[in-house]
Amino acid sequence: MPRRSAHFAVPILSASLILSGCQTPAPEAPLLRAADGSVCPGWEDYDGAALIASSEEETDERADWIAEYTSITPLPPGAEEAATRIRVRVPPTGMWSLDTRVTLWKDASGNWQIATDNKDTRPLPPPPPPPPPPVDESGNLLPGFEGWAPPPPEPPPPPYLSSPLDTVSAAKLSAALADPCFRLGPDSLPREVPMRMPPGTPPPAWICPPDSAYYMAEVKQAGLPTRYVDQACYMDFAVSKFLTLTAYLSTSPAAN
Secondary structure, eight states, X not given: OOOOOOOOOOOOOOSOEEETTEEEOOOOOOOOBOTTSOBOTTXXXXXXXXXXXXXXHTHHHHHHHHHHHHTTSOXXXXXXXXXXXXXXXXXXXXXXXXXXXXXXXXXXXXXXEEEEOOEEOSOOOOOOOOOOOOBOTXXXXXXTOTTOOOOOOOOOOOSOEEEEOOHHHHHHHHHHHHOHHHHSSOSEEOSEEEBOOOTTSOOOEEEOOTTOOOEEEEEEOTTSOOEEEEESSOOSSHHHHHHHHHHTOOOOTTXX
């Protein structure tokens, strides 16, 4: 299974310099910046460099786990062999009943397509019984109803919905994939994320709320190693914005 090969080059200094018998805190790693020079979302509040380092330490294990969970998303004709494809999964939790399963891919013409197979995991009530036949007091069918039969049951839902991705969403998706804040930022946002603090100060951690939904995605782009990205809860990183964007995209009204 291909792995991500390169990240934003951030110097991580694990030892302090010893000068004249005093400890000098290591300098903070530089902030990742967007194409316009602004600081990437999340980097001013959270320790993005530490997140990159920790996610790279767990690359193989995370990749296998995410690949297994996203393998259930739909694969319409053309999606399986697509060079650029995203498979997104948000499993249900005790507080979140929807199992979100989304596949996005570029077809042979370079246009974005989408397929969804979102499941509501709440138990459904039993269907109502069919209406009784129209009979008289003696139990005979009323005149004009000879050959009456109850209506057929509803057809089963399709295995998935699929359509071209609308133009606005396709532009947002392409921009998100090309954003340096996403391409060079952390792959994984765990439940505890270190905050940025002055050098020498023990960094506190941001802890996700216990009812947070878990998002994950397998991201394939033509010519690039496959990435496996996830978040335990939303934080203002580009990877969070990417995951929430892709998880809530939908097929067009004419989907079949």
